[in-house]
Amino acid sequence: MRIAYKPLVDRYNIPRPTLIEWQKKAEDKTPNWRTKHLQYLREQLEIEEETISEINQKGILLEEYFLWVTFLFFEHAKYPLPKSTFAQKLRKFSFVVQFGVEYQHPYAKRIWLETEVDGRMQRVAPYVSLVEVSERLTAAQYYCVQSILLRILDGMRRKLNITSKPALLGSTWQELHAYDKTFSLEALKKELSVQGLSF
Numbered sequence: 001m002r003i004a005y006k007p008l009v010d011r012y013n014i015p016r017p018t019l020i021e022w023q024k025k026a027e028d029k030t031p032n033w034r035t036k037h038l039q040y041l042r043e044q045l046e047i048e049e050e051t052i053s054e055i056n057q058k059g060i061l062l063e064e065y066f067l068w069v070t071f072l073f074f075e076h077a078k079y080p081l082p083k084s085t086f087a088q089k090l091r092k093f094s095f096v097v098q099f100g101v102e103y104q105h106p107y108a109k110r111i112w113l114e115t116e117v118d119g120r121m122q123r124v125a126p127y128v129s130l131v132e133v134s135e136r137l138t139a140a141q142y143y144c145v146q147s148i149l150l151r152i153l154d155g156m157r158r159k160l161n162i163t164s165k166p167a168l169l170g171s172t173w174q175e176l177h178a179y180d181k182t183f184s185l186e187a188l189k190k191e192l193s194v195q196g197l198s199f
Contacts, residue, residue, distance in 0.1 A: 107180035
């Protein structure tokens with residue numbers, strides 16, 4: 001029987017020869033950690049595929065994915081945020097009082113819209129719909145979508161060559177231009193499609 005190794009190689013970065021060796025051990029019918037681990041990884045791929053299918057039925061918009069991945073970027077998230085703190089941190093990120101020159105850049109204007117709140121001008125990201133989306137997702141769906149966005153974000157960080165925590169304030173115009181290009185809707189569309197997410 002032929003075994004498809006490519007999905008496992010692509011998803012988990014395990015070398016193909018290693019997977020072949022694990023498969024040989026599995027065919028020996030001798031229980032060991034390699035055979036159990038290989039089975040577990042295959043099951044996780046199947047579960048993720050089903051979960052992505054469920055997520056795609058939720059109707060998450062491209063702009064919501066953009067705000068989500070941008071928020072994770074500036075939050076410097078490496079792992080999925082707990083659902084209990086996501087809305088709180090997103091709300092804090094979404095309200096900006098500063099009106100520095102950085103917020104005049106087209107990239108910043110894609111995130112924060114200038115509006116009047118309680119009689120004073122503020123910049124606000126449209127976070128409410130994203131909070132509602134996260135509340136509609138089951139724990140598994142929420143974890144899955146956030147894990148995918150973090151994988152996409154890892155690739156974006158590599159393109160930007162960023163190792164420290166990014167911040168909009170103090171960014172040069174050149175850095176903001178690089179953010180704008182890396183986080184363009186076209187680039188995000190491509191990455192989401194590769195991961196199987198629709199928008």
